Amino acid sequence: MNILKKISFCMVAIFAMYGCQKEPLNAECDIVEASLPTELLSKAPIVENRSVTFIIKDDVELTALAPEFTLTPGATIEPPSGTVRDFSTPQEYTVYSEDGKWHKTYTVTVKYVELALEYSFENVKVGNTNSFKYDVFYEMNPDGGESFTWASGNSGFALTGLGKDGPSSFPTFQRNDGKDGKALCLVTRKTGTFGTRFDKPLAAGNLYIGLFELGIALRDPRGATKFGMPFNMIPLSMKGSFKYKPGEQYCIFDKSYEGKLRPIEGMVDRFNIYAVLFDRTPPAGTPESEAVKFEYLNGDNVLSEDNEQIICVAEIPNEMRVATPNWKEFDIPFIYRPGKSIDTEKLQQGMYSITIVFSSSIDGDYFSGAEGSTLIVDNVELVCRKLGSTPQSDF
Template sequence: MKLTRLLSCLFLCIIGMSCIQDEAPNAEADIVSCIVSSDILKRDPIIQNATVILMVKDSVDLTNLAPQFELTPGATIEPVSGTVRDFTTPQSYVVTSEDKNWKKTYTVRCTTEGLTTKFDFEHSELEGNKYYVFYEILEGEEKQYMWASGNSGFAIVGGNKTADEYPTTPYDFGKNGKCLKLETRSTGDLGAMVNMRIAAGNLFIGEFYPLEAMANALKATHFGLPFSFVPVSLTGYYKYKRGEVFTEKDGSVNPDAKDNFDIYSILYETDDNVKYLDGTNFLTSPNLIAIARIGEDEKKETDEWTYFNLPFVYQPGKTVDAEKLTAGKYNIAIVFSSSIEGDLFRGAVGSRLLIDEVELVHNN
């Protein structure tokens, strides 16, 4: 599914809402960017929700770093931008809006760890008491925020929903322990007003920049994070139940259409010109190396945990270069969606995909 089209349209709602109400005050107390010397980083800083992640090289002295921050207009930050701090443990920063009425606490953390490759979806937390964000636990109990979703977009159009009524949530009844639950939801009256009636449940490795999305959501969705191994396959378990009523973008019922889900992973090369793939090119870029994707004949409705094993298929003429791999030049993304055509606002409310015990199998 072209996930970013869905996110793009959801954020068009912000533009429409700006005609009738002021911008949400909490948007005035944000970190827009984090500036650190590129010599110490494996990739650009990641800003997700209230967390800033610096993926640093192994040799970096974490006791003496002084990150600088770009803030929303008029906002201030404490400690001030450029303060030297010890990042062997996560550090907190408080951003205050220009009118002094709003504060937001950010956690800035450094990590030298690569991506984990086994995902059981046991770990999630509430963002702003609104919706869930997922994370992984590394050695030493460090949290790794590698997952993003469309929940922040649904927050705009979904009304006063509880966190468990969002499209992407944890679920207590996994294959073992908890699992990931993705459910296609109605976007309500506001979504219908702008012809965007459904929001598919989704989760992907990468990051999403809501402020950039105000201008161009496709460009604001960045797929993938650095990966230092050669992927072989994506495995795991799923359950799937499609919704009963398939609707078109205009809200009309299509009795002949049936909803379906999607699971895939992409490996791509980064270079001086391509730091990430976004919603405009993530399946078409010449930097794409390999794709693992569930086939239509492998998908089925089932209330039993069903195993999938998706081999990576390399693009014509593409291979993984050992030197580039060692240098951290490759990114990987994994994407799950409860409605394969949710980007076109075609699907069935109630389509539900459960995912558990996923592994990204790789060669050393």
């Protein structure tokens, strides 16, 4: 009996000892959310891997703002959350993990609703996912500052392990033989064993104004493409130049077929170029937790006929979606959806967003198209007018 008591006592002591041990400290050092007072913002803050962007209303002063940040558990930030700083230029914040072993520096930018209107695709920086490097396109303002960064599915393609030969082996990259200078090049590519395993055997080259949310790309690829950026002008048309060569064999996604791509004889791949202006205002009565869903369009609704957010669309006509070995110009007017018009008050408040989308395969978002289809684009321009003005020549 005494032995049993001793054994029981030892077991209780052991359990107590382990129970008193501290959990390991958190090694994460991320900004999870960022905020400024709602009345200052034109749209929800954009939090990415090493950057935070606030887009503010035109009457907000940049020189004394105090953004607040929600961090991963236990992490700290320098300067502290809520510190008043001058955001006339981007500011850096460093997040330190709870265990003190890791840190990450974020660049926080505050800017007004502004968007470059001419796109020559001359500027790229290096993106890096899983040690694979690819082109990330960006545009400049007339004053030399960066206007915005284009989004693409390149970071998702990097997961396939097929980008070993550098940026030109990705679906979206820069070419040196543009109509003037450099150009955007989009190529539809197979995704290999990795993509086939996840029912995504084909990746169209794409580029668009918005965000690509890599974290949900495998389970919700069309939801991962988030289209739109605040816009405060009235779009009239979109013009530019392109060349197109469809791939040799058009295939549709078919789980039952070898490689999950079923050839369709006689069908020829087509590309797409379009722009969409849409209203980000949530319908009356929308809970605050649901309002964020209206900040962007996605691959399921960006061209939907029943999408009440869409105001007007400029889309290249079907008769132009053909093989075009030489540079061909396009000039596409914005067509308003039935019953839709621009609310001048919303326009002034920055409540509209616009996206421009290029794709080497029109059905690429459904993993259908022709391997090797190639769309080259250059000298794109949004023709717009500012509220209260009539001439177009300024743009």
